[in-house]
Amino acid sequence: MPTRMRLTDINLLEVLSSPEYARYLKEFREQRFSKKAILFSPNDEKNLVFLVKSGKIRVYLAYEDKEFTLSILEAGDIYSTHTRAFTQAMEDTTILVTDVRNFKKIIAEFPAFGLNMVNVLGDLLKNSITIINGLVFKDTHLRLAEFLVQAAKDRGVTVEQGIKLELGLTTEEIALVLGATRQTVSVLLNDLRKSGILEKLSRRTILIKDLKRLQEISSGF
Template sequence: METVELLQCMPMFRELNQDELFRIGQVVIERRFYKKTYIFHEGESKEAVYFIKEGLVKTFKTDENGHEQIMSFLKRGEMFPHTGLFHNKPYPATAEALLDTVLLAIPVKSFESLLLEAPSMAIKIMNVMSDKIQELQGKVQELTGQDVQDRGHSFILKLAEYYGTVKGDEIHIPLPMTHQDIANVIGTTRETVTRLLNQLRKARILDADRRGFVIHNPEGLRNWKKR
C-alpha cells in the first residue's frame, strides 16, 4: 500500500485510479544510491525509468571536450528520463545522485507490457506527458528571451521556488553547485556567474558556497536589477 500511496503523489500518475496504481506498484523496484554516485550514463541501454522517492538527482550531457551541460535538477516526485517510454533509444543523458537518494525504478519492458494490456492507462499517462513537454518548451522559450545575467537571476529564483526551505526570514537551498555548474545550466562562463553572485552577495541578498545557497533577502532577490 505504501508504494501505491507514493505513486499517487507522482505527477505522472495523477490521473490513474487505485486499481491502475496497484498494477504499476507490482512492477516497481526500490533502489538506493549514495551521494555522488551515478544512476546511469549517457548512451547506456535503457532498462528502467525512475521516480524520486527521496533525494536529489542531476542529469547532464557531456560534450566531446568533456564539458558538462546540465539538463535538470530533479527532486521528490519527479520522473527521469522524460523520454524514457515508448521507444528503445539509450539513456539521453547521465544521471547522478547529488544527495543520498531513494528511487522507484520501473523496468521499461514490464511497464510497456502493462500499458499494452491497459490502453486507457496509457492514454492518461500520455496526456500528462504532453503537459510536461509543453512546460519544458515554455522554459526553453523563457531562457532564450533573456540575456545572461537575467538567466542567472531567473535560475536562482527557480531554485528558491522548487528546492528552497524557509527558515525564519531566509530561504535555504541545500543544492551543492559550483560556479561552473551554474554556468553550464544557463549557458555562460564561470566568470560571469562569479560576477553575478558577487553582486548579490555585496547587496546582502544571498551567500553561496559548495553546500548550496542562503537567500537572506528573498524580496530583494525578486526585485533585484542587474548592475
C-alpha cells in the same frame, strides 16, 4: 533551480503503495545510487521509465568538457531513459524502475502518471530553451539573476524582509545548472550580497531583499 508547478496534486508514490495499484508496484524494481553516481547515459539501449522515490537527480547534456543541466528531478517525478541526456544523483537517491510496456498499462488506468511525465518533459523543454538563450545572448551574471528571479516566482516565500528562497542547492550545484564555474557563481553571489540585493541565510537558503533590482539585472539593465 529548475522547478515545476505540478499538473496534479496526487502523490504517485502513495498511489503505487495503495492496495488498488499494488499490482503495478510489483512491476517496479528498486535501485539505489550514491551521490554523484550516473544512473543512465545516452549510450544505454534499454528504454525504461523510473519514478524518483527519494533524493534528487540531475538531467544534463555533456559535450567535451561542458555540461548543461536541463532539469532536477525530485521525489515523485517520472523520467524515461530513452533520451540523449545523462542522469546523475545529486545526493543518495532511490528510484523505482519499470519498462515502458508496464508504464503504458499504468497510464491507461491512471492518467495522472502521464500528466506527471508531460510536466517533466515541459520543464525540460523550457529549461533547454533558457539554456540556449543564455549561452547565445547572456553573460553569466544575467543568467544567475534570471535563475534567481524564476526560482523566487516558483518557490519563494514572502517575508517581512523580502523573499525567502530555499534553493536546496549549493553554490557548486547552482554553477552546474547555469553552466558556469563554482568560483564565478560564488563571486557573483557575493557581489549581489554586497549590493544589498540578497542575503545568505544558510548554505542552501537566501533572502532576496530587492527583487525589482534583480529583475532589472536579469533584463540587462
